[in-house]
Structures are given as structure tokens and as C-alpha cells.
Amino acid sequence: AQKVTQAQTEISVVEKEDVTLDCVYETRDTTYYLFWYKQPPSGELVFLIRRNSFDEQNEISGRYSWNFQKSTSSFNFTITASQVVDSAVYFCALSGMDSSYKLIFGSGTRLLVRP
């Protein structure tokens, strides 16, 4: 069975602090995709990144970076120098490569960045 665990329910930091959101996944598939989505207070889902299981290279996009480690089944997300606008719920998700393209979501981590 596929499962995504985001053990951190809520995180609160002060602006400019670095923060890491944890994501651990379970799958029997040998090929799969991993995603991060952001859900700001307005409620929409914003795609942040997709990673496929072939590629364990870490990725950096501005203040955002992602650490994919197959050995520990983790796909962690770090925000450097956090800003108030980063306050949102962040979801990690897993998808197989079959025709359903079903996204298995974690329960989300609510990040509050205080000024």
C-alpha cells in the first residue's frame, strides 16, 4: 500500500528562520513521483515541485530546496530565510506511474511564520 506521512502537524517560526518540513513515504512501486503542494489561506493548491524516483539530485529554487533520499524514503522540504508569505499548509504527495495518476497526499503541515 502507498502512504505518505507528514509527522509535523504545525510548525511556528519567526521570520528569517530556516525551516524543514518532513515527508516520509511508503510504496512498493519501483518507479514513482513525489510532489510538494502549497495551500495558502486562500485555499487553492499551488504546485511546487515534482520529483521522479530515478532522480535523487537535490533541487534548489530560490529560498526553497528539496532533499530526496530513497534510502530513507524521505522527501524533505526546506525554506531558507522564511517570510510571512510562506505561511500556509504544505502537502507532500506520492503518485505511481500507472494510468490512475492517483495522488496519495500526506495530512499536511501547517507552517506559521511570525513577523
Add this chain to the structure above:
Amino acid sequence: NAGVTQTPKFQVLKTGQSMTLQCAQDMNHEYMSWYRQDPGMGLRLIHYSVGAGITDQGEVPNGYNVSRSTTEDFPLRLLSAAPSQTSVYFCASRLEGGSNNEQFFGPGTRLTVL
């Protein structure tokens, strides 16, 4: 492109009422799906479609019907609403066969069943 659109944004129903949540996309995406989001549970797949005339069940299909008569539209029907269906509903679409597996989500419909 308008992307993925959903109507209505908010809806209140009484138990037993029926209604249809509308979803449309103008990106010519073959794949469309419906998710529900409940507090503390992330999103769960209800139904999906890989093209016009083809639909299949997801993780939590009970109480919902779908049809896909056109590429653009994928409505979700609640035949007899129950309080357990109070949730936020998201529609998503994806280009079939694309190298990028990104799914584009609509803005959501917040449904309350009394």
C-alpha cells in the same frame, strides 16, 4: 487559458438533497479527477477519468457519481447528500502522456451538508 474552473465556490445542502459540482478545463487535458479534502486527512481521490466516456473509482467513491461526455467537463454528482460529505472538493486535470506529471487543481468547492 482559464485553467481549471469549479462552480459553485460554496454550497449548503440539507441531508438528502442532490446537487452537481461543476468542473471544467480549457487546456485540452485528457485526465481529470475529483478529490475531497477533510481536516487532518489531506486530499483523497474520489473518481477520475482518462478521457471522454471513461471514468473509474478512486479511494472514496461511495455516494458520488461522475460522467465524462466531453474532454472539457467532469461534473461530480451527489445523489443524496449526507453530513459525512461535508468537505472541500477539488477538481484536477493533467495532460495524458506528458512527461511532466503535474496535475492542475481548481480553486475548490466548499460544501456543507446539514
